[in-house]
Amino acid sequence: MDASSLSHGVPCAPYLAFKHVAGSDQPVLYNFSEKKVDDVVGDVGALANGNCWATPQGWILVRDAPVVDHLPGRSSQPFWNGEDPAAASTGGEPYLSTYCTCLLSDYPADDAGKTTGTSSSSCLVLLVETDAPYDGHREKLVISPIVACRGKFYFNGCSFEEVGVLEFLPAPAFSSITIRNAITGPKGCRKVFMVESKQELYMVSLMSPGLDLDVVHRCSVRRMDFVRDEWIQVGDIGDRAFLLSSWYFGASRSADECGLERNCIYMVYPWNKRVMIFDVGGRRTRSMDLDGAPASDQALWMLPTHP
Secondary structure (H helix, E strand, O other): OOHHHOOOOOOOOOEEEEEOOOOOOOOEEEEOOOOEEOOOOOOOOOOOOOOEEEOOOOOEEEEOOOOOOOOOOOOOOOEEOOOOOOOEOOOOOOOOOOOEEEEEOOEEOOOOOOOOOOEEOOOOEEEEEOOOOEEOOEEOOOOOOEEEEOOEEEEOHHHOOEEEEEEEOOOEEEEEEEOOOOOOOOOOEEEEEEEEEOOEEEEEEEEEOOOOOOOOOEEEEEEEEOOOOEEEEEOOOOOEEEEEEOOOEEEEEEHHHHOOOOOEEEEEEOOOOEEEEEEOOOOOEEEEEOOOOOOOOEEEEEOOOOO
């Protein structure tokens, strides 16, 4: 969605949409710059806890009620941009997990025909259920974390030895990249996110000393070198800020435009009502309390619709 229509003072300030808050059938919107719940932020009537998924590009997929007339391709605007609650039908699917990852293969053109950043006139929408499925006693392949970059989808970067690739040609085609000099690191558990930033592919690892992934003692960032097929450690993401949330959401934005700190990673923990901020260059970490935020098990970053 276009957060500029919702912000106060900061032109492109991000919002957090807290889902599954007790007593609310809709996400509760939290103004990140002002650190408060915002009750007057445009028309959110289209959003409900179980029918919306945020994309790293800033658009939000909203599921219509399964009505026969609402078929894919018949909606004039398949994504909600914060101003018009028009939504795309998901084709009458009986159940879609609220914890899916939603991705666009590219930045779509806006209604006026102008493009935003490295956008195209059309894009593909991919909705991936990221929690582990099982088929009897045999575990299926889980495609997570996953990200869109350069028109392709890259996934399972946390295997460290290879990265899966999904293309639509137009039929889905799977391949993989074998990683040179596979990553090794300290013992412990890792939560891994993949982020696209300015057409570059990044992997962010949040490392925990034990099994509690909410306790992070180290953060590392690597960029994919597609020429050498290798993850390269980086200590600087420039003027960008990476915004992460549970269920493998990762996005990149201009820190200055969004009122955030440069060269930092923001990871939200909605159940603890706090955000961890990692300074990529200085390797410093601090915690920020989300004062006034409701307790929740999921929070969506609602970002401006440009890269």
